[in-house]
Every structure is written in C-alpha cells, then in structure tokens.
Amino acid sequence: DAKTTQPTSMDCAEGRAANLPCNHSTISGNEYVYWYRQIHSQGPQYIIHGLKNNETNEMASLIITEDRKSSTLILPHATLRDTAVYYCIVRKGAAGNKLTFGGGTRVLVKP
Amino acid sequence: GAGVSQSPSNKVTEKGKDVELRCDPISGHTALYWYRQSLGQGLEFLIYFQGNSAPDKSGLPSDRFSAERTGGSVSTLTIQRTQQEDSAVYLCASSFLDRLPSGNTIYFGEGSWLTVV
Numbered sequence: 174d175a176k177t178t179q180p181t182s183m184d185c186a187e188g189r190a191a192n193l194p195c196n197h198s199t200i201s202g203n204e205y206v207y208w209y210r211q212i213h214s215q216g217p218q219y220i221i222h223g224l225k226n227n228e229t230n231e232m233a234s235l236i237i238t239e240d241r242k243s244s245t246l247i248l249p250h251a252t253l254r255d256t257a258v259y260y261c262i263v264r265k266g267a268a269g270n271k272l273t274f275g276g277g278t279r280v281l282v283k284p
Numbered sequence: 285g286a287g288v289s290q291s292p293s294n295k296v297t298e299k300g301k302d303v304e305l306r307c308d309p310i311s312g313h314t315a316l317y318w319y320r321q322s323l324g325q326g327l328e329f330l331i332y333f334q335g336n337s338a339p340d341k342s343g344l345p346s347d348r349f350s351a352e353r354t355g356g357s358v359s360t361l362t363i364q365r366t367q368q369e370d371s372a373v374y375l376c377a378s379s380f381l382d383r384l385p386s387g388n389t390i391y392f393g394e395g396s397w398l399t400v401v
Contacts, residue, residue: 216392217375217392219389219390272390276326
C-alpha cells in the first residue's frame with residue numbers, strides 16, 4: 174500500500190473547523206483513502222473513505238485533490254471529544270486488503 | 285452483536301505463561317484482522333483471516349504467536365511463553381470480504397490489554 178505523510182501534531186480551537194492534511198503522492202488508481210481516529214485507550218474508529226470524489230458523512234468531509242496525491246479531512250465543528258490521533262491510510266480497493274497504519278496526526282482541540 | 289467484541293478486556297499474566305485472547309467479529313463479516321499496539325507506539329498488523337482462504341500470517345512476530353478462526357466466526361489469538369515485550373493492547377477488527385470496496389470498511393474492537401509481569 175502507498176505511504177502517507179501527515180503532520181505529527183496540530184491544535185485547533187473548539188467550535189472551529191479542523192483541517193487535517195495528508196499527502197499520498199504514490200497512490201495508485203485502485204487505492205482508496207481511508208481516515209481513522211484513535212481516542213486515548215480506545216480502538217481505532219472509522220471516519221470516512223473515498224476514491225476520487227469528495228465525500229461527506231455525519232462525522233466529517235473528505236476532500237481529495239484532482240490528481241489524488243493529497244487529501245484533507247475536515248471536522249466541521251471540532252469539539253473537545255475530537256481530541257485524538259487521526260490516521261490517513263491508503264488501501265487497495267480489492268476486498269480483504271489490510272490497513273497499514275503510519276504515525277498519524279495528534280490533534281488537540283482546545284477550549 | 286453490534287460491534288467487534290473482544291475478551292478479556294484486561295489480562296495480567298506472569299512471564300512464561302500462555303494466554304488466549306478472543307475476538308467475536310461483527311455478524312456476517314468474513315474477514316478478520318489482529319493488530320497490536322504497544323504503549324505509545326503505532327498499530328502493528330499481526331494476522332488476517334480471509335474467509336476460507338489461508339490466513340496471512342506475515343505480521344506474527346515469532347512462533348510463540350498463533351491464531352485460529354473456528355467456523356469462520358470467532359477467532360482466538362494465542363501467545364505462548366509470554367515475555368514482557370508482549371505487553372500491549374491486542375486489537376481485533378473485521379469487515380465484509382465479498383462486497384464492493386465501499387462495503388468492506390474495517391471496524392475495530394476496543395482491544396484486550398495484556399500486561400506480562
């Protein structure tokens with residue numbers, strides 16, 4: 174699976190949008206972009222995924238650049254409970270491929 | 285159940301003892317994964333069961349680690365002759381195997397915390 178590059182950490186203000194960048198310049202055509210987060214002492218939580226179109230669900234929005242070499246996860250109104258490590262992962266779309274986790278971005282939401 | 289269920293949630297064992305960790309995947313999920321995460325470290329892939337095919341054991345760190353999946357559902361991860369470096373949280377995850385990419389998202393359990401003393 175293609176590697177991803179994320180900032181090590183970032184802070185954001187409660188109630189503001191949090192924009193989390195991810196670079197995946199070696200992504201191939203059949204690889205999806207997945208985002209997970211891990212709140213302290215809990216298992217990773219699925220957030221969203223996409224192939225090339227922008228995606229939105231009740232948790233977040235995913236913006237993928239046209240060349241698919243980077244993406245941004247947007248938490249529209251960050252809350253203190255969004256403090257977590259956020260992982261951007263690229264994974265082949267064929268059924269059954271595992272997730273390979275990198276270091277992620279440690280997001281701290283401040284009041 | 286509604287989510288991936290793991291047991292025990294916490295286990296303290298003496299060095300040299302064997303331990304078994306159990307995972308109940310989401311109902312209907314035919315793919316099952318084991319990961320581990322040592323304190324302050326990232327998630328490390330261990331093993332993957334894909335339906336009736338041979339499992340991908342490429343992440344198992346030593347021959348003291350083994351896993352089985354009975355009846356295509358419940359899985360047990362066994363660690364023999366535990367060492368202190370085996371202390372970690374062991375995470376199980378599951379997904380559908382035979383659906384479109386949009387349908388085979390992987391979901392994780394809350395993990396089994398293992399402490400070897």
